[in-house]
Amino acid sequence: MRFLLSFFVSGALAAAAGLTPLAEPDYTKLIAAHKGKVVLVNFWATYCVPCRAEMPSLVKLHEKLKAKGFQLVTISADEPEDEGRAVMFLDTTKVPAPRYIRKAKSEDAFIQFLDPKWSGALPATFLYDRTGKKIKALFGEADLKALEALILKTL
Amino acid sequence: MRLSLAALAFAIAAAAAEPGEVGQHVSTLHLRDLENRELTFSLHGKPTAVVFISALCPVSNAYNDRLNALYRAFSSRGVQLLFVNSNSNESAAEIAEHRRQAEFLFPVLRDTSNQVADQMGASTTPEAFLFDGRGILRYRGAIDDAKNPARVKQSYLALGLDELLANKPVTTAQSKSFGCTIHRVRKLN
Numbered sequence: 001m002r003f004l005l006s007f008f009v010s011g012a013l014a015a016a017a018g019l020t021p022l023a024e025p026d027y028t029k030l031i032a033a034h035k036g037k038v039v040l041v042n043f044w045a046t047y048c049v050p051c052r053a054e055m056p057s058l059v060k061l062h063e064k065l066k067a068k069g070f071q072l073v074t075i076s077a078d079e080p081e082d083e084g085r086a087v088m089f090l091d092t093t094k095v096p097a098p099r100y101i102r103k104a105k106s107e108d109a110f111i112q113f114l115d116p117k118w119s120g121a122l123p124a125t126f127l128y129d130r131t132g133k134k135i136k137a138l139f140g141e142a143d144l145k146a147l148e149a150l151i152l153k154t155l
Numbered sequence: 156m157r158l159s160l161a162a163l164a165f166a167i168a169a170a171a172a173e174p175g176e177v178g179q180h181v182s183t184l185h186l187r188d189l190e191n192r193e194l195t196f197s198l199h200g201k202p203t204a205v206v207f208i209s210a211l212c213p214v215s216n217a218y219n220d221r222l223n224a225l226y227r228a229f230s231s232r233g234v235q236l237l238f239v240n241s242n243s244n245e246s247a248a249e250i251a252e253h254r255r256q257a258e259f260l261f262p263v264l265r266d267t268s269n270q271v272a273d274q275m276g277a278s279t280t281p282e283a284f285l286f287d288g289r290g291i292l293r294y295r296g297a298i299d300d301a302k303n304p305a306r307v308k309q310s311y312l313a314l315g316l317d318e319l320l321a322n323k324p325v326t327t328a329q330s331k332s333f334g335c336t337i338h339r340v341r342k343l344n
Contacts, residue, residue, distance in 0.1 A: 047213035048335060077333040079303055102333075107300060111331035120297075121279035121336040139278065140336040 019076055019083055019090075021103035024113045030073065030098070031132045037071045038154045039128040040147075043102075043114075045077040046085045050141045051123040055093050057144050061151070062096055068155045069130070076101040077122055129154050172292070175276025175284070177328045179292040184271050186239060186264040189247045189254075194264065196237060198290035202319045203235040204312060206298065207272065208263070209280040210245050210253035212335035217302045218281050219257040225298075226261045229316050241266035241277065243340040269339045279334040283312045287319055296330035 022030065031039065042058055044051035055074075062072035074095055076086040083101055090099055104110030111120045115137050118124055127136040127150065136150060172179035184196045184205070196203070206222065209215040226236050238261055240250050247265060254263050266272055275284050275295070285294035294315040301307045315325045 043333075045333065049211070050336065081303075107332045108297065108330045111333070118331070119278045119282065120331040120333045122333060123336070 018087055019099050019101035022075060022100040023102070023104045024110055026100075027114065030100075031128055034071055034073070034128070035132045036130055037069045038130055038151060039071045039073055040151065041073045041075060041126045041128070043075050043077055043122055043124040045122050046082055046089055047078070048122040052089065054123060054141055054144070055089075055095060059093060059095055061144070061148060065151060065155065070151060070155060072096060074099050127151065127154065173276070174274055175292070175295055177292050177295060179275075180290050181274060181286060181292065182290050184237065184274070186237070186266055186271060188262060188264060189251045191247065191265075196235065198235075198286050199288065201233050201235055201288050202316060203237065203286045203290075204229070204316060205237045205239060205271070205275065205284040205286070206312075207239050207241055207277045207280050207282045207337060209240060209242050209335055209337075210250050211242070212280045214302055214334045215280040216257070217304075218298055219259070221298060221304065222281075223258070223260050225313060228313070230261075232320055234316055234320070236261060237264055238262070239264050239266050239271060241269050241272040242280070242338040243267075243269070244338045267340075269337070272337055272339070278337055279332075280337060281334060285312060285315045285319070285325065293319065293325040294328055297332035300330065300332065302332070
């Protein structure tokens with residue numbers, strides 16, 4: 001438990017400077033560390049136009065529902081050399097921590113691990129309930145009204 | 156009799172495959188050129204690689220030189236390479252201008268109703284589908300394993316093509332990579 005907490009806290013602190021690198025085992029720990037909250041994990045990249053377009057709405061959703069136990073987690077799929085641009089976008093858009101960047105050895109294995117039905121197309125959004133169970137996978141731009149309704153139902 | 160049973164088993168297996176599932180059988184593809192002329196491509200008789208690309212997606216654009224290299228290497232070896240744009244938010248004029256700027260050696264085909272993308276379950280750019288000479292899908296997924304060409308370790312599509320041309324089984328049947336979502340036509344229910 002202490003390990004999970006330190007992982008979560010270190011992730012939040014690291015986000016202040018850059019993005020926390022994240023691979024498959026880290027993802028499992030990340031979800032476990034947020035048990036008790038409804039978590040929306042959003043995969044995005046600076047090069048992805050619809051990802052950038054929907055991010056402000058996801059931030060608004062976070063601000064609106066965080067008191068009820070909702071948490072937005074973002075994971076950038078950018079290349080390591082684009083991390084600076086990713087941080088700049090997240091800062092400008094006021095995206096809260098925790099903020100991660102994927103650092104898997106194999107992109108193929110990482111995507112397959114996250115969801116066998118996911119091709120890797122961005123954006124992709126996964127919703128977890130308070131027990132850490134994945135209840136929804138959204139590929140492509142999310143229907144934000146439907147997403148908010150589902151989050152409220154899950155909360 | 157044994158041969159016809161084998162053919163029957165093959166036909167049943169291919170027919171049962173879902174769109175984009177390795178083993179799926181596709182006989183023809185209907186696409187349009189940039190002048191909006193309808194074209195039909197047979198997938199029988201030679202290996203075919205269908206690559207979904209985009210004029211706007213930076214990941215797809217990171218592959219422009221590699222697409223030319225693939226075309227140069229394999230079109231001369233009897234492979235049919237089809238480069239398809241299924242994005243409803245990219246006009247023929249934009250695609251033509253992009254083709255000129257990227258100095259593509261090949262024509263770019265349009266899939267204006269997403270029929271071909273739906274047929275194969277394609278969702279990403281860039282994404283490749285490799286069919287053998289009988290129209291059976293043998294590989295689907297990334298062109299290779301790195302957006303940055305300096306970091307490529309596995310050239311999945313080129314390897315699969317080499318294997319098909321050598322009459323060997325394709326060793327990697329599927330791979331995934333981050334890319335852009337294909338912007339489909341909104342369909343009324």
